[in-house]
Amino acid sequence: MSLFLHYLSMPYLLMGIELTLQVTALGLIGGLLLGIILAGMQLSRFWLLAAIARGYTVIFRGTPLILQMVFAYDALPHIGIKLPAVLAAGLALACNEAPFIAEMLRSGVLGVDRGQLLAGQALGMTPGVLMRRIIAPQAIRTMIPAFGNEAVSALKNSSLASVIAVQELTLRSTQLASSTFDFFSIFFASGLIYLVLTGAISVIQLALEWLLDLDRTTKPRGLADYLPWRRVDLTPKPEQANKAAPPEAPELKETPPLALSIEDRARRAATVARNNVAVEVKHLRKAYDGNKVLDGLDITVRIGEVVALLGPSGSGKSTLLRCINHLENWDAGEIRVGGRKLGFDEQGRKLSPRAIANERANVGVGMVFQQFNLFGHLTAKENVAGPLRWVHGMGRFEAERRALELLERVGLSHRADALPRHLSGGQQQRVAIARALAPNPSVLLLDEPTSALDPELVNEVLEVIRRLAIDDGLTMIISTHQIRFADEVADRVAFLNGGVILEQGPAHEVLTNPRHPLTARFLSVMEAERPKDAVA
Numbered sequence: 314m315s316l317f318l319h320y321l322s323m324p325y326l327l328m329g330i331e332l333t334l335q336v337t338a339l340g341l342i343g344g345l346l347l348g349i350i351l352a353g354m355q356l357s358r359f360w361l362l363a364a365i366a367r368g369y370t371v372i373f374r375g376t377p378l379i380l381q382m383v384f385a386y387d388a389l390p391h392i393g394i395k396l397p398a399v400l401a402a403g404l405a406l407a408c409n410e411a412p413f414i415a416e417m418l419r420s421g422v423l424g425v426d427r428g429q430l431l432a433g434q435a436l437g438m439t440p441g442v443l444m445r446r447i448i449a450p451q452a453i454r455t456m457i458p459a460f461g462n463e464a465v466s467a468l469k470n471s472s473l474a475s476v477i478a479v480q481e482l483t484l485r486s487t488q489l490a491s492s493t494f495d496f497f498s499i500f501f502a503s504g505l506i507y508l509v510l511t512g513a514i515s516v517i518q519l520a521l522e523w524l525l526d527l528d529r530t531t532k533p534r535g536l537a538d539y540l541p542w543r544r545v546d547l548t549p550k551p552e553q554a555n556k557a558a559p560p561e562a563p564e565l566k567e568t569p570p571l572a573l574s575i576e577d578r579a580r581r582a583a584t585v586a587r588n589n590v591a592v593e594v595k596h597l598r599k600a601y602d603g604n605k606v607l608d609g610l611d612i613t614v615r616i617g618e619v620v621a622l623l624g625p626s627g628s629g630k631s632t633l634l635r636c637i638n639h640l641e642n643w644d645a646g647e648i649r650v651g652g653r654k655l656g657f658d659e660q661g662r663k664l665s666p667r668a669i670a671n672e673r674a675n676v677g678v679g680m681v682f683q684q685f686n687l688f689g690h691l692t693a694k695e696n697v698a699g700p701l702r703w704v705h706g707m708g709r710f711e712a713e714r715r716a717l718e719l720l721e722r723v724g725l726s727h728r729a730d731a732l733p734r735h736l737s738g739g740q741q742q743r744v745a746i747a748r749a750l751a752p753n754p755s756v757l758l759l760d761e762p763t764s765a766l767d768p769e770l771v772n773e774v775l776e777v778i779r780r781l782a783i784d785d786g787l788t789m790i791i792s793t794h795q796i797r798f799a800d801e802v803a804d805r806v807a808f809l810n811g812g813v814i815l816e817q818g819p820a821h822e823v824l825t826n827p828r829h830p831l832t833a834r835f836l837s838v839m840e841a842e843r844p845k846d847a848v849a
């Protein structure tokens with residue numbers, strides 16, 4: 314025992330720790346930098362870059378680290394690169410770690426919900442802002458456990474540096490044992506030192522996980538709660554949550570139904586007819602792998618007009634909305650929003666993704682998605698305020714004030730600090746509407762805003778949209794299957810089938826007296842499927 318303690322505190326062994334840590338740090342930092350480059354190449358649109366990265370991965374993942382260390386130390390001098398042993402070992406470890414770290418980064422990036430990226434693009438975020446504000450924060454959280462594992466494995470792999478005579482812990486232990494023949498005490502002491510080092514990495518990993526845990530309550534907890542075998546559920550318990558939450562505010566003020574009378578409708582129609590054109594779509598064609606989805610579609614929407622797009626599943630409603638916001642490319646035809654060709658310059662050349670993002674923000678086309686697509690790592694308030702700061706350059710205070718104002722308008726100011734996953738579907742969709750309204754869009758596109766909701770949550774969302782249409786006079790294009798809602802709110806209904814508009818006209822007229830047989834058939838099927846007690 315006394316010998317063991319003697320070796321444990323022996324300066325000769327302790328100095329070996331320093332070299333072990335140096336090689337590990339070089340390997341991890343170099344591996345991270347190289348891994349970022351490799352992951353970027355693998356995710357690149359240029360196949361040559363992706364192929365080079367793949368080739369690198371095959372070589373460095375498929376050969377033993379010990380050979381790579383010998384190569385870095387003994388072969389590089391033949392091409393004039395003579396590295397000190399520690400640097401050669403660090404370089405080899407970095408090159409070996411890079412493909413593993415690149416895979417972690419790639420899966421972290423690809424793991425971020427694609428819907429959130431679409432929402433970010435629709436809000437006018439450039440690829441850089443999307444990466445910094447939406448992708449990286451979520452990817453990093455999911456990568457921490459894997460990175461912890463990688464750090465432990467790099468620390469253990471650093472012992473292979475002994476093969477090129479780096480005087481790290483393992484080599485010093487071996488040398489000491491060969492001269493004293495006290496193998497047991499020396500290797501036991503050296504094993505314990507390795508355990509302490511890997512334990513320190515695990516503690517750092519847990520601390521980072523704790524710091525970045527979105528569900529962490531602000532109340533400090535005992536350290537024991539964060540030990541691996543004692544991980545506790547950090548989400549507030551129902552009784553805590555009830556205590557913490559302010560009293561449930563009435564979500565939407567009770568108001569009389571907002572449906573318009575026949576006279577109101579006629580007045581609205583006359584006003585809208587005098588307004589300028591907000592959105593103009595001419596002869597739009599779009600196919601996916603030869604499958605025609607939009608087949609020469611034309612539609613014009615005036616400022617203040619609400620158009621409901623109806624049609625069977627697959628008729629092209631969502632595709633049309635995505636094209637209007639240039640989230641989707643099209644094959645032929647023209648789209649103008651506020652007179653501007655979104656996504657093209659004066660000469661008709663396609664703009665870069667960054668320039669398209671800036672144009673989207675300037676032209677002001679808001680979009681609400683079927684699946685809400687809220688940013689999962691941000692609270693309701695941050696979901697609304699964040700894009701105002703990052704895209705429109707608004708100050709933090711001003712952006713938060715605007716976010717609270719909009720959340721109040723959709724009846725959710727009391728849930729401003731809740732994460733999306735702690736909100737019901739209807740509440741999430743109302744936050745998504747507030748987020749889309751925040752930059753004062755000139756046009757709001759809503760892609761089946763209630764399809765993903767349970768029937769009892771549909772009305773709270775429809776009520777918000779109804780107010781935007783009737784009270785605020787917002788220009789809206791809504792793809793929906795809610796026939797009664799379309800009748801109450803839309804000025805015009807357009808019925809799509811096979812990528813063209815088969816019939817369009819004043820909402821009430823088309824819905825009560827359709828002229829095209831397919832429209833009539835669609836409406837009667839929808840009517841038959843509607844639950845008897847449904848409001849819309």
Ligand SMILES: Nc1ncnc2c1ncn2[C@@H]1O[C@H](COP(=O)(O)OP(=O)(O)OP(=O)(O)O)[C@@H](O)[C@H]1O
Binds near residue numbers: 606624625631
């Ligand atoms: N990214 C895609 N790749 C290939 N095909 C696609 C893609 N997006 C849509 N489609 C196809 O295009 C057609 C139109 O889809 P779209 O989502 O626009 O229809 P929709 O009228 O909105 O339908 P729904 O009411 O079910 O949402 C469908 O046949 C669909 O399978």
